[in-house]
Amino acid sequence: MSILEVHNIEKHFGPTRVLEDISFSLDQGQALAIIGSSGSGKTTLLRCLNFLEKPDRGTISVGGSVIFDAADPATQRESEVRKKRLHFGMVFQSFNLFPQYTALKNVTLAKELLSQERPDFKQNKKAILEQIQIEGQELLAKMGLSERANHYPSQLSGGQQQRVAIARALALKPDILCFDEPTSALDPELTGEVLKVIRSLAEQKTTMIIVTHEMAFARDVADDVIFMDGGVIVEKGPARDVIEHPREERTRQFLSRYSEN
Amino acid sequence: MFLTVIGALNEGFIQTLKLFAVTLIGALPLGLVVSFGSMSRFTPLRWLSRTVVWIIRGTPLMLQLIIIFYIPGYLLPSGSPWPSGESGRFLASAVAFIINYACYFSEIYRGGIQGVPVGQQEAGEVLGMTKGQIFRHITLLQMIKRIVPPMSNEIITLVKDTSIARIISMQEIIWAGYAFLKGSHGYSGLLWPLFFTGIYYLLFNGLLTLLFGWVEKKLDYFR
Numbered sequence: 001m002s003i004l005e006v007h008n009i010e011k012h013f014g015p016t017r018v019l020e021d022i023s024f025s026l027d028q029g030q031a032l033a034i035i036g037s038s039g040s041g042k043t044t045l046l047r048c049l050n051f052l053e054k055p056d057r058g059t060i061s062v063g064g065s066v067i068f069d070a071a072d073p074a075t076q077r078e079s080e081v082r083k084k085r086l087h088f089g090m091v092f093q094s095f096n097l098f099p100q101y102t103a104l105k106n107v108t109l110a111k112e113l114l115s116q117e118r119p120d121f122k123q124n125k126k127a128i129l130e131q132i133q134i135e136g137q138e139l140l141a142k143m144g145l146s147e148r149a150n151h152y153p154s155q156l157s158g159g160q161q162q163r164v165a166i167a168r169a170l171a172l173k174p175d176i177l178c179f180d181e182p183t184s185a186l187d188p189e190l191t192g193e194v195l196k197v198i199r200s201l202a203e204q205k206t207t208m209i210i211v212t213h214e215m216a217f218a219r220d221v222a223d224d225v226i227f228m229d230g231g232v233i234v235e236k237g238p239a240r241d242v243i244e245h246p247r248e249e250r251t252r253q254f255l256s257r258y259s260e261n
Numbered sequence: 262m263f264l265t266v267i268g269a270l271n272e273g274f275i276q277t278l279k280l281f282a283v284t285l286i287g288a289l290p291l292g293l294v295v296s297f298g299s300m301s302r303f304t305p306l307r308w309l310s311r312t313v314v315w316i317i318r319g320t321p322l323m324l325q326l327i328i329i330f331y332i333p334g335y336l337l338p339s340g341s342p343w344p345s346g347e348s349g350r351f352l353a354s355a356v357a358f359i360i361n362y363a364c365y366f367s368e369i370y371r372g373g374i375q376g377v378p379v380g381q382q383e384a385g386e387v388l389g390m391t392k393g394q395i396f397r398h399i400t401l402l403q404m405i406k407r408i409v410p411p412m413s414n415e416i417i418t419l420v421k422d423t424s425i426a427r428i429i430s431m432q433e434i435i436w437a438g439y440a441f442l443k444g445s446h447g448y449s450g451l452l453w454p455l456f457f458t459g460i461y462y463l464l465f466n467g468l469l470t471l472l473f474g475w476v477e478k479k480l481d482y483f484r
Contacts, residue, residue: 085389092380092384096383098384113390
């Protein structure tokens, strides 16, 4: 069954239409890669899923229930949006780690704040916070960053920062983890360590949407690929088919630019 | 003679410090409120807030002080709202200084808040934090780090600006020094006490400079 269903999403920035009639679905445990040139609307689409942008039209459903309907203001209430966001995790291109906190605190902060809303927080405060610490340590260990838990972001390399950001997103156990060009801000020699982490998440059947310019990575790691151009989905299908045997001329043109260099 | 002068100057300097402290206590939080007004998405509020800042920053503090001290007495049927004597002059000065400095601080805050990358706010949002949590746990410290240098500048200016309260005869240290020139405590025509007040300002501002240097260093652990 689909964990995520997106129907007819449309988004304008002023008079410019950046997304048009975007529909797709994603099954539990699958990885979806979104490819396309800059300005094709990939990032805006991810931002819509994370409620960082509000689509002008369309619906978004998670686990069978509609969490956003552009036609229904009741689905857009501020208080509920905050909770609905937690269905999605987001890893940004520029990491956006909190500079004043250590790697570990970056991972645990949101969970600590959320736990304050638990009815048993006052009674079990110590145990709850301790548990969050342990989980944070485990996540950092999974990212190969145990040694770096007490470092501040400015003391970490770009690749390490992005891995902390992935751990931070995972800490809230989102249904769907979104990556917005996770390696685009990294030096080429640092992209490998981040891609390796994402690859292992895919092997563990983490449901993911990855906006990326790494074609070989998309082909090998994603189950499905969507190619976007000018705000519309031009082609979608199994990763290997779309990247090795594109049906559409525009997809072919786009991919040929990648094989050239 | 020296001890008499020092005693009088000390008394004046205590008034100076009181006005300085009360202004900070009032203007630091009020400035934050004004900066939120200036950044509000509600246009009338933003417009009002920015107009007030324009008027207060665009006119001399001395003029504002005179208006706040004298004008209510003419307008209100019950007469001046300020208590008589030094306490009234102090209160009027405090009100004028707080409003004036809140407007300057608000612009420093605004620069500090808007200087925090929008990605910080978004990272907090996607992690399910409330607006208040994002401000307290993410934006605030990054803003403070950014505003320490311009704030220290403004606060050192405030130390010296307290002397403007002399225009309504609040008995701060310049007033106390000048008194020896005009005639007081059995002396007149004494010039040096007035110049000597400079030492007080210098020492106190030196102390503040050390303090701000320390704060800046404390916040050096992140970038």
